[in-house]
Every structure is written in structure tokens, then in C-alpha cells.
Amino acid sequence: MSLPIASLSAAAEALASGRTTALALTEAALERIADPAGEGGRAFVLVQAEQARASARAMDALRAAGRAPSPWAGIPISVKDLFDQQGVPTRAGAVALADAPPATATAPAVAGLERAGFVVLGRTNMVEFAFSGLGVNPHHGTPRSPWDRATGRLPGGSSSGAAVAVADGMGLGALGSDTGGSCRVPAALCGIVGYKPTARRVPLEGVLPLSSSLDSIGPLANTAGCCAVLHTLMAGAEAASPPPVRPVAGLRFGVPEATFLFEGLEPAVAEAFARAVARLKAAGAHIERFDLPELAEIPAVNAAGGFAAAESYAWHRALIERARDRYDPRILARILRGASMGAADYLDLHKARARLIATAAARTAPYDAVLCPTTALTPPAIDAVEDEAEYNRINLLLLRNTAAFNFLDRCSISLPCQAPGEAPVGLMLTGQHDGDDALFVAAMAVEAILRG
Numbered sequence: 480m481s482l483p484i485a486s487l488s489a490a491a492e493a494l495a496s497g498r499t500t501a502l503a504l505t506e507a508a509l510e511r512i513a514d515p516a517g518e519g520g521r522a523f524v525l526v527q528a529e530q531a532r533a534s535a536r537a538m539d540a541l542r543a544a545g546r547a548p549s550p551w552a553g554i555p556i557s558v559k560d561l562f563d564q565q566g567v568p569t570r571a572g573a574v575a576l577a578d579a580p581p582a583t584a585t586a587p588a589v590a591g592l593e594r595a596g597f598v599v600l601g602r603t604n605m606v607e608f609a610f611s612g613l614g615v616n617p618h619h620g621t622p623r624s625p626w627d628r629a630t631g632r633l634p635g636g637s638s639s640g641a642a643v644a645v646a647d648g649m650g651l652g653a654l655g656s657d658t659g660g661s662c663r664v665p666a667a668l669c670g671i672v673g674y675k676p677t678a679r680r681v682p683l684e685g686v687l688p689l690s691s692s693l694d695s696i697g698p699l700a701n702t703a704g705c706c707a708v709l710h711t712l713m714a715g716a717e718a719a720s721p722p723p724v725r726p727v728a729g730l731r732f733g734v735p736e737a738t739f740l741f742e743g744l745e746p747a748v749a750e751a752f753a754r755a756v757a758r759l760k761a762a763g764a765h766i767e768r769f770d771l772p773e774l775a776e777i778p779a780v781n782a783a784g785g786f787a788a789a790e791s792y793a794w795h796r797a798l799i800e801r802a803r804d805r806y807d808p809r810i811l812a813r814i815l816r817g818a819s820m821g822a823a824d825y826l827d828l829h830k831a832r833a834r835l836i837a838t839a840a841a842r843t844a845p846y847d848a849v850l851c852p853t854t855a856l857t858p859p860a861i862d863a864v865e866d867e868a869e870y871n872r873i874n875l876l877l878l879r880n881t882a883a884f885n886f887l888d889r890c891s892i893s894l895p896c897q898a899p900g901e902a903p904v905g906l907m908l909t910g911q912h913d914g915d916d917a918l919f920v921a922a923m924a925v926e927a928i929l930r931g
Contacts, residue, residue: 487651487705488721491550494542501535501542501553504651505598508555511649512600518647521622522640524560524572526601531555534598541596549718551708552596556652557644560602561609562586563685571687572605572637574618575802586685588654588696588713595712595719600650603640607807609656609689610791610814612664612878613864614639617807624668624858626902632858635665635877641699642669652700652709658689658787660853660881662697663893667853667905668877672926673699674706675884675891677913681713688794692786692829693885703892703922710915722916727924728763732756732908733846735771739778740851740880747897751904752852755896755929762928767846773839777886780831783824784816792817809870832886839887840912847921851880853893853905880907890915892922896929
């Protein structure tokens with residue numbers, strides 16, 4: 480049995496009309512998770528089945544009494560193993576935190592969705608400590624992208640289980656995090672939508688950190704409208720609804736072609752991107768090529784390791800001292816790069832970032848969004864990254880485009896743009912700093928064209 484409904488709006492309508500119940504939606508999702516032939520065992524590290532059923536029954540009772548807390552009450556979702564839930568240990572996909580105590584409070588981003596009545600199914604698998612874009616986890620297994628399950632393809636990371644859960648109908652949305660692309664990369668590789676907000680929009684309290692300068696908390700779902708609802712509630716609003724769909728005609732999109740964003744694209748990615756841009760242009764959108772030279776400076780500015788290495792090392796130092804042998808060696812190596820970064824280097828990095836944010840903002844101001852491929856690749860084979868060199872090469876290619884806009888502190892969304900039957904490809908739209916509301920409007924207009 481699979482979830483018969485794909486979007487939050489459709490689920491809300493079905494619940495309001497009595498065509499389904501919260502318990503029916505929850506049972507369908509739990510059945511998908513428990514299917515031994517499916518990915519539930521790898522996508523989830525903890526299934527909270529009885530709590531989910533109890534929540535669903537409560538939402539059905541409240542709706543019957545006319546007291547549902549929101550139109551979304553009773554819709555099942557999942558939570559990345561990075562967020563605190565009161566009474567549950569937060570282990571971040573790691574065994575080094577096997578003895579972590581239960582959280583004493585629920586992260587505000589999770590609590591906002593629970594207040595609206597969403598039903599939490601459980602905690603999803605992720606890259607250990609969120610420090611890779613591949614989706615590989617040697618402790619809990621690597622969930623497979625829906626594309627070419629027989630071969631076994633990477634789901635993208637670090638929110639790997641979140642993306643696979645949504646793609647496979649194990650819930651209608653998922654909470655993820657995005658420090659360098661961890662919502663958008665798995666969304667692109669799994670054929671769904673992933674959103675990275677302007678970082679300050681969603682509180683980081685109760686979320687195990689990777690990089691305090693770059694961490695963003697975002698949703699993954701089947702549509703841009705779904706992500707808009709989830710984001711608004713995660714940001715602390717008491718009510719949310721998707722913005723109306725406007726025509727794409729008249730919107731202005733900038734394509735920074737003379738940049739590394741378009742280097743080394745897999746032919747399938749280049750073709751899908753070109754086709755998507757052509758469809759937008761035919762529908763009346765204004766497409767302009769422009770220069771964004773600030774992007775070329777980012778790799779050099781990050782050469783000493785960047786924010787993620789320095790800030791993760793600061794958090795992990797004590798844990799590494801007592802549990803070094805329990806880390807994934809590849810993740811440990813990335814964290815340890817931060818040990819060699821000096822205070823002067825770190826302060827210079829902040830200064831350079833502020834300068835690049837300001838100058839890039841002026842160049843992109845005329846556009847409703849900047850367009851580029853989300854990742855340079857379609858889902859690589861899982862066994863391709865067993866080799867150390869390939870692990871690092873593919874990881875850099877998957878994170879390259881998304882991480883640039885984390886550095887520039889932008890809001891950004893990945894929409895699937897492949898044709899039916901093709902490998903998944905993400906089209907990334909990036910808005911201005913704090914331009915989240917406008918970006919959702921543009922994304923929904925673009926999505927309407929891409930979906931025909």
C-alpha cells in the first residue's frame with residue numbers, strides 16, 4: 480500500500496472532505512517503511528510507529544470535533560536524525576553518540592510542525608554528522624535513490640533518508656538541514672523538491688551543528704508549495720498556506736554561465752537544464768546571461784578548510800578524544816582539517832564572505848532568481864565511491880553548485896526538471912538574501928511549467 484496522495488494541499492483537502500483520515504495516511508506510510516522489499520530499513524534509523532498512530536488518532540478526533548489545529552493536521556512527515564525530540568537521543572547518524580542522553584526539549588523547527596498537527600513517523604538516516612553530500616552511511620546503511628534501484632545509486636546527502644522517504648511515499652514531507660546542499664542535493668538525486676532558506680529564517684536551536692555560519696534548516700517534499708508550507712511553520716508562524724501560482728511570463732531569471740557552476744556537467748544534466756530554460760523562455764520568462772565573478776573567488780577563500788571544517792572541529796574536539804575510533808574515517812578526516820585553521824584565517828574568512836555577499840547581491844538584484852543545475856551529476860552508483868579518490872571527487876561535484884549559495888547566504892530551491900523516464904536532474908533557483916517569500920512565488924511558477 481502506498482500513499483495515495485502526493486501533496487500537502489491534496490492531503491488537506493482529502494482530510495477536510497472525509498475522503499481519508501490521518502490514521503489511514505499514517506498507516507499507509509508506516510506500511511511503506513516496514514516493507515522488506517523497500518528502503519525503509521535504510522531510510523529510517525528510528526520508526527516511532529505507536530507514537531505516530533496515537534498522534535494520528537488524536538488529529539482525527541480533533542478534526543471530528545471541529546478543533547483541528549490547522550488544515551495540515553494528521554499529515555505524516557519525518558525528522559532528520561539531527562533534530563532534538565524530547566525524550567529521544569539525537570545521534571546525527573553516528574555511533575560515536577550511541578550513549579547520547581535523551582533530548583530534554585524538542586527543537587523549535589520540529590515543534591512548529593507538531594503544533595500544526597503534523598504526525599512524525601520517525602527519524603531519518605543521514606550522513607554521519609551531516610558532513611558529506613553523497614548520502615553514504617557505513618553504520619546504518621545507505622538508502623538508494625529511486626533511480627535504478629537494481630544498480631544502487633547514491634541518494635545524495637546529507638539528508639539522504641529524508642529524500643528517499645518522501646520519494647518512496649514514506650510521509651509527505653521531511654525535515655532536513657542544508658549547510659552546503661544537504662536538502663537540495665538529495666532532492667535532486669531523488670527527483671523531489673528541496674529547500675534551503677535564508678539561514679536566519681529558521682531557528683537552529685535544538686539542531687546538532689555542523690557549521691554555525693552556514694547551517695540552514697529546510698524541508699524536502701514533492702512540490703514547491705509543500706516546501707513553502709513546511710518552511711513557514713518551521714520558521715515559527717502559527718499558520719501557513721502555499722502562495723498562489725502566478726504565470727511565469729514576465730519573471731526575470733539570470734544564468735551565470737561563465738562560472739564553475741556549468742563546468743563538467745554530465746550530458747544528461749546539461750540537456751535537462753537547457754530544455755528547462757528553453758521551456759521557461761517559451762512561456763514568456765526573460766532569461767539573461769550575466770557575470771557573477773564572485774563565485775570564482777569562493778574556492779580560494781575556502782582553501783584553508785572553510786567554515787565547516789573550523790566550526791565542526793570546535794564542536795567535535797572533545798568527542799573525538801573519547802570516541803575517535805567510532806567515527807566514519809572519511810568524515811573524521813574532513814573534521815580534522817579544521818584543526819589547522821588559525822584564528823587569523825577564520826577572521827579573514829568572515830571578512831571575505833561579507834564582501835562577497837555584498838557585491839554578489841548587487842549583481843543579482845535585477846533577477847527574480849538565479850538559475851543553474853543543482854548538481855553536475857545524475858545519481859552515481861553507490862559502489863563508485865568505495866574508492867577514496869572517487870569519494871572526494873564525486874562529493875565535490877555534487878556539492879559544488881549548492882555550497883556556493885550557502886556561502887553567499889541565499890535562499891535556494893531544487894526542482895526536478897528531467898523528462899519522464901530520465902535520470903533525476905535538479906534545476907536550482909536561488910533568490911536574494913531574505914527573499915524567501917518571493918523565491919517561493921517564482922519557484923511555483925517555474926514548477927507549473929516544468930510539470931506541464
